[in-house]
Amino acid sequence: MTDFRPPGFADVEAAGRRLDGRVVRTPLLELPLLNERIGGRLLIKAEMLQRTGSFKFRGALNFLDRLKPEDRRRGVVAFSSGNHAQGVAAAARLLGVSATIVMPSDAPAVKLEGTRAQGAEVRLYDRWREDREELAKAIATERGASLVPPFDHPWTIAGQGTAGLEMFRQAAERGLRLDAVLVPCSGGGLVSGIALALSETSPETAIYSVEPTGFDDTARSLATGRPVANPPGGRSICDALLSERPGVLTFAIMERLLSGGLAVDDRWTQEAMAVAFSDLKLVAEPGGATALAAVLSGVFEARGRTVAVVCSGGNVDPETFSAALGSARHGHGSARPGRNGS
């Protein structure tokens, strides 16, 4: 079943045709007041409006769709803290494939419930005492099921890249060229897929990964030219962005096509969640808001540029969400432009 050639633009294009009509063409939103605030043009790819509340459905559906019929009959297994879980579960259900998902027992309730609601079997594991990858492989071997990798696979990467094809077309429909695209990053599946999508449609666009401070393995790997892991002991509210190091395939693509990696503090991610709430009327989960946070914080200077940020997911518990709104408002100033800014 595996196919470990590094994927290219043609694979993303093929995935786009394959997924057409089965994934949501999520809107590319723009707000005049946000543009004024940053002094540039800010486009928001609202991927939380994708099925299952994150971009992961794209890669999962592309992967399952490419499995041979006999492999599909034996079912699939995946390990995930939540978004990949839901993406695989929903894709499996759509194609009539049985799915078992290995999830940490402390995953956000909204993600556990969302995965179960898609009809998948959830196998909980203890994040501190069990190895989820070993567990998933054991289940896969026992059942003859296919393991669906969360990011480091050509089919997965190509599927995620379809979000990039959409962004390019949506910008072009408005006569816009993208100076830069910022993408939340964990293992790198989404940003490398988007980089492939833009490599031929918009090669002048600068592409950046955005990670939480303390989990910026991609940024440091890109800076040093070899994949490095995160130091132990880090903490972040971005539960979807805690992977330890870039993938083999994703790093090869990112090294070739990315302009660099950025890191943002959680307090700015909370601010971005608050701005998504108050100005965009969108629910962003912490990990989904890092790219927007990079622009709002000034970590990425957007003045005078046309910049697209991907908001990659919206699966967040009410408590975490409410805390972000409260923190941003009582933290470092209002999320809203002042009257003088108008």
Add this chain to the structure above:
Amino acid sequence: MTDFRPPGFADVEAAGRRLDGRVVRTPLLELPLLNERIGGRLLIKAEMLQRTGSFKFRGALNFLDRLKPEDRRRGVVAFSSGNHAQGVAAAARLLGVSATIVMPSDAPAVKLEGTRAQGAEVRLYDRWREDREELAKAIATERGASLVPPFDHPWTIAGQGTAGLEMFRQAAERGLRLDAVLVPCSGGGLVSGIALALSETSPETAIYSVEPTGFDDTARSLATGRPVANPPGGRSICDALLSERPGVLTFAIMERLLSGGLAVDDRWTQEAMAVAFSDLKLVAEPGGATALAAVLSGVFEARGRTVAVVCSGGNVDPETFSAALGSARHGHGSARPGRNGS
């Protein structure tokens, strides 16, 4: 400036051409899990993604755009608890018209700030001691400015109706015919505009207004065949839906084209806000969630039907939003379908 002929389908069509490219074509969303939950097909018109966070921008822009140049130069005045205020302020700004908005001092902070952020002058009034309509008229007279009515004007109604044209086309693009459309209702501008839009494109569609319990003047007016007011002393979290009675024009249109009026309790509106958060990743304000609440509560039986609900706005303070999420989750059961529902 006034033009008090009742508007018709042609006026909505003309507004559609006039607003094209200047209003957001908001998405018509659909979730397989919500479809299963209700046993039908549920389409959600996400009008909180409209500029200024509610449908009001449509009617305001159509109104201001139709003013004569000499009237525009003298500015506009409006009274509103918030959404109309922001819609008028943003439309005025887009067209370079000065705007003064009369708002209650206890309006949600997000709506006051949003109006000011659009560059409008805000004149606060005391809801219990001052008459906002008299106040707005006095300002208009003093300055020779035009009063922008919140709902009872042909230009306003035609502008709001463009949401209905979009819904019809978006459904048709997917090969769907709408059995019913449910619309949050205060003065009736949005629902009567949508009714006009569907009157020629989809005359078989049943259209309903949805109001909060205690403020169902439209439902009772439609039932009795004459416009009646709400009894005093009612309370609702739906700050955008507290108008006292239907308009003259809107009632004439609704009486002719609506199938009836529905009312939902605030607790179901909170549940709908929670479902919009957890499943749709959208921020709905209380008044924007009543139509979705009517379907989720069973007040409207959607089983076996294709039903579109308008989510008309998302301008809500964090406290009210967080309270709704908490209340829905700790109130009458989970907002999520159980595992057996899959």
